[in-house]
Amino acid sequence: MNELANSQRSGASAALRFPAHPVAGLAGTSLKHTHLPAILADDPQRGFFEVHAENYMGAGGPPHDTLTRIRRDYPVSLHGVCMSIGGPQPLDKVHLGRFKALVDRYEPALVSEHLAWSTHETTYFNDLLPLPYTQATLARVADHIDEMQETIGRPILLENPSTYVLFSQSTMSETDFLGELVRRTGCGLLLDVNNVFVSATNHGYSALGYLADFPLQHVGEIHLAGHAEQADDEGDLLLIDSHDGPVADAVWKLYDIVIDRRGPIPTLIEWDSDIPDWPILKAEATAAQAILDRCAHSLMPGKAYAAQ
Amino acid sequence: MRRSDPEIRRLDDQTGYAAGFVSALLDPRRAPPDFVSGPNGKAASKRYAVYRNNVTVSLIDALAATFPATMRITGVDFFRAMARFHVRATPPTSPLLFEYGRHFPDFIEGYDHARPMPWLADVARIERAWLDAYHAADAEPLPPQALAAIPPEQLADAILTPHPTTRIVRSRYSAVTIFAANRVDGPVTRIDASEPEDALVTRPGLEVMVRRLPPGGAIFLSHLVAGEPLGTAASAAFAGAPEFDLPANIAGMIEAGVFSGTHTRG
Numbered sequence: 001m002n003e004l005a006n007s008q009r010s011g012a013s014a015a016l017r018f019p020a021h022p023v024a025g026l027a028g029t030s031l032k033h034t035h036l037p038a039i040l041a042d043d044p045q046r047g048f049f050e051v052h053a054e055n056y057m058g059a060g061g062p063p064h065d066t067l068t069r070i071r072r073d074y075p076v077s078l079h080g081v082c083m084s085i086g087g088p089q090p091l092d093k094v095h096l097g098r099f100k101a102l103v104d105r106y107e108p109a110l111v112s113e114h115l116a117w118s119t120h121e122t123t124y125f126n127d128l129l130p131l132p133y134t135q136a137t138l139a140r141v142a143d144h145i146d147e148m149q150e151t152i153g154r155p156i157l158l159e160n161p162s163t164y165v166l167f168s169q170s171t172m173s174e175t176d177f178l179g180e181l182v183r184r185t186g187c188g189l190l191l192d193v194n195n196v197f198v199s200a201t202n203h204g205y206s207a208l209g210y211l212a213d214f215p216l217q218h219v220g221e222i223h224l225a226g227h228a229e230q231a232d233d234e235g236d237l238l239l240i241d242s243h244d245g246p247v248a249d250a251v252w253k254l255y256d257i258v259i260d261r262r263g264p265i266p267t268l269i270e271w272d273s274d275i276p277d278w279p280i281l282k283a284e285a286t287a288a289q290a291i292l293d294r295c296a297h298s299l300m301p302g303k304a305y306a307a308q
Numbered sequence: 309m310r311r312s313d314p315e316i317r318r319l320d321d322q323t324g325y326a327a328g329f330v331s332a333l334l335d336p337r338r339a340p341p342d343f344v345s346g347p348n349g350k351a352a353s354k355r356y357a358v359y360r361n362n363v364t365v366s367l368i369d370a371l372a373a374t375f376p377a378t379m380r381i382t383g384v385d386f387f388r389a390m391a392r393f394h395v396r397a398t399p400p401t402s403p404l405l406f407e408y409g410r411h412f413p414d415f416i417e418g419y420d421h422a423r424p425m426p427w428l429a430d431v432a433r434i435e436r437a438w439l440d441a442y443h444a445a446d447a448e449p450l451p452p453q454a455l456a457a458i459p460p461e462q463l464a465d466a467i468l469t470p471h472p473t474t475r476i477v478r479s480r481y482s483a484v485t486i487f488a489a490n491r492v493d494g495p496v497t498r499i500d501a502s503e504p505e506d507a508l509v510t511r512p513g514l515e516v517m518v519r520r521l522p523p524g525g526a527i528f529l530s531h532l533v534a535g536e537p538l539g540t541a542a543s544a545a546f547a548g549a550p551e552f553d554l555p556a557n558i559a560g561m562i563e564a565g566v567f568s569g570t571h572t573r574g
Contacts, residue, residue, distance in 0.1 A: 054403055054404055054405070055406075057404050058404075058406060058442075058443030058444070059443060059444055059445035059446075059472065060443070060444060060445040060446035060472070061441075061442050061443050061444065061446065061473075061511065061514070062442065062514050063443070064446075065514055081403075082403035084403075087326050088324075088325070088326050089326070092403070095403060117326065118403065119403060120326045120327065120329075120330045122401045123330070123399045123400070123401065124399065124400040124401060124402060124403045125330065125333060125363045125399070126362075126363060126366045126367055126370070126400065126403075126405065127359055127362040127363045127366065129326075129329060129330075129359060130329075131325060131326075132325050132343075137325075164355040164356070164358045164359065165340075165344035165345065165346065165352050165355045165356055165359075166344065166345055166346065166347060167325065167343055167344055168343045168344070168345065169325060169343060202346075202347075202355070203346070203347045204347040204348070205347075230354070230358070231354070232346055232350065232351070232354050232355055233346070233350065233351035233352070233353050233354045233355070234346075234350055234351065236350075238354065238355065238358070240358060
């Protein structure tokens with residue numbers, strides 16, 4: 001996936017304003033402004049930072065100052081939250097233009113969006129809403145991904161959602177839907193392992209089975225996050241993708257399996273509410289880095305060859 | 309007739325999921341759409357309620373983040389109840405949440421339970437202006453010597469370019485004092501709310517600053533920001549406030565970074 005992640009860089013690179021800072025094999029965290037003094041007080045560490053693109057779509061001010069300082073020392077992943085790629089209406093051209101401007105300005109190592117939608121007509125709902133998986137939605141989502149990739153001039157990684165309901169209209173599995181999007185658009189995938197666990201629990205299927213069907217060879221980034229527990233109408237466990245705590249043990253186990261199978265893929269710890277002090281968030285990333293490093297070692301060409 | 313055409317109906321099925329899905333998102337009295345369920349036909353009331361909750365709570369959170377002093381004044385429960393009404397009546401139309409809440413001060417002004425706090429809407433207006441200044445474009449403020457460089461006989465014709473972050477909020481109440489006391493943690497002493505105050509919000513560097521303007525200052529700066537020449541703005545300020553102090557206001561506006569450029573008419 002390094003070709004996907006860094007395809008922009010292989011071309012004329014004379015105009016780069018920031019160092020390239022490769023993201024391969026690294027664990028990172030969401031960038032929270034409350035952590036900035038602690039991050040800047042440290043020497044630059046191994047790792048990367050991911051930002052929600054929309055928070056940096058103002059004209060100026062402290063957000064751009066912060067991101068500029070971070071981008072000088074670290075790889076940055078630009079994560080879009082509200083392109084509404086999964087909605088039936090055309091993409092918002094103004095928003096697309098803002099997104100492109102951010103990609104041009106910060107030269108992120110990774111660019112991603114969600115298989116979800118958030119805008120209907122003129123209302124922005126500020127949530128990642130689900131969609132039915134049909135030939136019709138597949139065609140439209142593929143068009144939207146094409147449009148976004150053409151606008152920003154590079155492939156995106158599309159994230160699998162966490163969902164709480166199923167659609168009677170659906171005719172395809174989520175993994176088939178994602179695989180077909182990769183085939184049609186050349187996009188990569190952002191595998192959110194917590195979302196896999198949450199959706200599998202909520203819909204009563206096996207997370208391992210889902211991962212077995214997932215096009216792992218096209219994954220360019222992994223997300224890990226905490227979830228919360230509620231109950232559905234029947235009193236059964238309903239998991240909520242809350243991003244408000246540490247990564248669950250079951251999710252770490254699935255992550256271990258994926259990395260074992262696929263080698264070190266850039267991995268992000270998401271923690272968006274009840275945000276802890278920086279050392280606690282950093283410790284989660286360190287735990288992911290240890291798993292990445294273990295597998296980086298086991299996949300070194302010499303070793304792989306020797307094992308045969 | 310439209311519904312009976314099978315081709316159009318198939319199209320509706322494929323694109324109608326969004327309209328159907330949002331139909332009950334902001335209205336808890338409406339049933340979830342009939343095309344969603346849990347696995348094996350399980351019910352979807354609580355499942356759909358997760359989305360409903362995510363939408364409403366995250367938008368209330370967005371207002372709470374934009375209007376912290378307003379929330380400190382009302383208390384959290386009061387604020388969130390008030391914000392919930394606003395979120396459901398006026399959800400955002402931009403995916404940029406820092407743009408949300410422009411209509412919230414007007415909503416507060418008409419909110420029955422907020423009537424005993426007539427200054428509350430103006431405090432919210434200052435907070436909204438604060439966030440505008442925070443995200444506005446960066447620019448170098450006008451250096452002190454810029455006006456000195458203009459020949460005195462041309463000074464009245466000078467036109468100033470407003471700094472992108474500049475905002476002015478006028479209040480019939482002591483909104484600036486109330487804002488300043490509640491925007492930070494720490495004890496709030498009793499404030500006489502009846503003194504009219506005008507707020508000047510600027511961000512010459514990275515830090516947003518909110519100041520209380522002297523008498524006539526808001527009239528003076530509003531005319532300048534609207535592109536009128538210095539002489540006209542000063543006359544308007546004197547007419548509105550006889551105690552208007554021109555040199556002090558010019559020094560104050562330079563220091564606060566209200567403008568970023570200057571030119572003379574013609």
